[in-house]
Amino acid sequence: MAQRTSLHGQWSSRLVFILAVTGSAVGLGNFWRFPYIAGENGGGAFVLVYLACVFAIALPIMIAEVLLGRRGRRNPITTMRVLGEEEAGQPGWRIVGILGICAGLLILSFYSVIAGWAFAYALKAASGAFVALDSRSVAALFHLHTRSWIVLGAWHTAFMVMTVAVVARGVERGLERAVQVIMPLLLVLILVLVGHAIHTGTFLRGAAFVLRPDFAALTPEGALIALGHAFFSLSLGMGVLMAYGAYLPQDTSIGGTTIIVALADTAIGLLAALAVFPIVFSHGINPAEGPGLAFETLPLAFSEMRAGVFTATVFFVLLTMAAWTAAIGLLEPAVAWLCETREMTRPRAAIGVGTVVWLVGFLTIFSFNLLQHLRFWRGTLYANLDYFAINILLPISGLAITLFAGWVMCDNSRVQELESPSGYRLWRFLTRFVAPVGVTLLLINAGAQLLRH
Numbered sequence: 039m040a041q042r043t044s045l046h047g048q049w050s051s052r053l054v055f056i057l058a059v060t061g062s063a064v065g066l067g068n069f070w071r072f073p074y075i076a077g078e079n080g081g082g083a084f085v086l087v088y089l090a091c092v093f094a095i096a097l098p099i100m101i102a103e104v105l106l107g108r109r110g111r112r113n114p115i116t117t118m119r120v121l122g123e124e125e126a127g128q129p130g131w132r133i134v135g136i137l138g139i140c141a142g143l144l145i146l147s148f149y150s151v152i153a154g155w156a157f158a159y160a161l162k163a164a165s166g167a168f169v170a171l172d173s174r175s176v177a178a179l180f181h182l183h184t185r186s187w188i189v190l191g192a193w194h195t196a197f198m199v200m201t202v203a204v205v206a207r208g209v210e211r212g213l214e215r216a217v218q219v220i221m222p223l224l225l226v227l228i229l230v231l232v233g234h235a236i237h238t239g240t241f242l243r244g245a246a247f248v249l250r251p252d253f254a255a256l257t258p259e260g261a262l263i264a265l266g267h268a269f270f271s272l273s274l275g276m277g278v279l280m281a282y283g284a285y286l287p288q289d290t291s292i293g294g295t296t297i298i299v300a301l302a303d304t305a306i307g308l309l310a311a312l313a314v315f316p317i318v319f320s321h322g323i324n325p326a327e328g329p330g331l332a333f334e335t336l337p338l339a340f341s342e343m344r345a346g347v348f349t350a351t352v353f354f355v356l357l358t359m360a361a362w363t364a365a366i367g368l369l370e371p372a373v374a375w376l377c378e379t380r381e382m383t384r385p386r387a388a389i390g391v392g393t394v395v396w397l398v399g400f401l402t403i404f405s406f407n408l409l410q411h412l413r414f415w416r417g418t419l420y421a422n423l424d425y426f427a428i429n430i431l432l433p434i435s436g437l438a439i440t441l442f443a444g445w446v447m448c449d450n451s452r453v454q455e456l457e458s459p460s461g462y463r464l465w466r467f468l469t470r471f472v473a474p475v476g477v478t479l480l481l482i483n484a485g486a487q488l489l490r491h
């Protein structure tokens with residue numbers, strides 16, 4: 039087979055690819071979900087299960103997704119169509135690409151609302167808005183921000199513009215430059231926060247909450263939470279890795295590179311936990327997850343802290359930056375698809391997709407104000423969108439990707455992409471047997487929850 043080349047250029051180095059994929063992986067999930075679920079489900083015991091899920095299930099799928107992307111060298115839809123045709127004579131596999139892209143855009147629509155909110159809080163924090171608040175005034179601030187769809191909408195707009203601006207500039211001038219600046223900054227900021235947490239006096243308590251293994255608190259349900267989070271945190275199943283894989287030079291090792299990303303993402307989740315919990319505990323506040331942790335619990339803690347203005351600003355800047363590189367990855371696949379198949383220029387495609395996502399984002403915005411009383415199944419419209427995209431669409435598409443890479447693709451094509459023979463066998467075993475079982479369990483669990491309601 040003559041090798042295809044990407045129409046958008048290539049990553050200029052392996053490091054940039056690692057930064058870009060890590061940038062897509064590290065996001066809101068690392069900061070407000072991982073620390074909390076780890077603490078709630080047995081601390082160190084959970085972390086061990088999480089690592090097992092990452093290496094036995096998520097990493098093989100990640101490798102599969104990058105591999106498919108590099109082999110197809112196109113946007114996820116075209117890649118799945120071409121590979122489906124080549125490997126099995128079935129272009130219908132393109133459905134997997136379509137599903138991934140749509141789900142990714144859906145995720146981006148609410149992701150951007152929350153990220154815009156973090157952006158707003160970064161400026162609020164810097165201006166000293168969190169000084170000397172009590173829990174009532176923090177809640178009031180939260181309310182003030184979410185009550186107005188115009189305020190939430192304005193910040194959502196700002197964040198979408200930031201994201202579209204990067205993707206519009208293309209792989210080398212947009213994506214690469216952004217991750218090269220943001221990712222090192224992110225690392226510095228998080229180390230600053232951890233450094234600060236070490237001085238709170240409750241560092242050990244915070245660390246123990248996330249790290250001390252409590253096997254009694256670890257339930258089968260906790261294990262499924264770990265698996266689901268591994269999926270979300272590593273950005274699997276939405277075509278992001280496939281799109282990024284399409285720009286990966288042929289001689290770069292996929293296995294070695296993805297392992298680094300998986301480790302980096304987990305390390306940042308742990309660092310986030312070490313930064314957040316000591317701050318929470320030093321003020322005697324109960325830990326929480328989700329928007330509540332970032333926008334209520336932490337501001338309260340910051341307001342009581344000596345270097346509160348500084349720490350709060352660093353935290354929210356960090357959150358915004360992390361969400362930004364994740365959002366860039368969520369937008370890229372659809373933009374690549376429009377450029378390749380509709381012959382649009384990048385700026386037009388980015389603005390077009392960005393506008394659609396921006397509009398859909400208002401469903402999430404209204405869930406906090408105009409439509410806050412509209413409740414069904416999991417809660418507000420936002421809660422439902424979030425649950426549907428993350429717990430149902432993500433595993434479905436992940437399952438399809440593993441089955442394709444593990445069972446449909448022929449050995450020859452896979453070996454061409456993955457060099458090391460022993461690593462290859464292990465990967466094939468995990469992709470064929472372990473990953474599909476794990477993902478199926480996730481789906482069964484989500485289905486059971488659906489029925490229970």
Ligand code: TRP
Pocket residue numbers: 062063064065066067068142145269270271272273274275276278364365367368
């Ligand atoms: N991984 C990101 C986080 O932890 C979220 C994210 C970015 C994502 N791109 C994705 C999730 C693609 C699923 C699919 O916050």
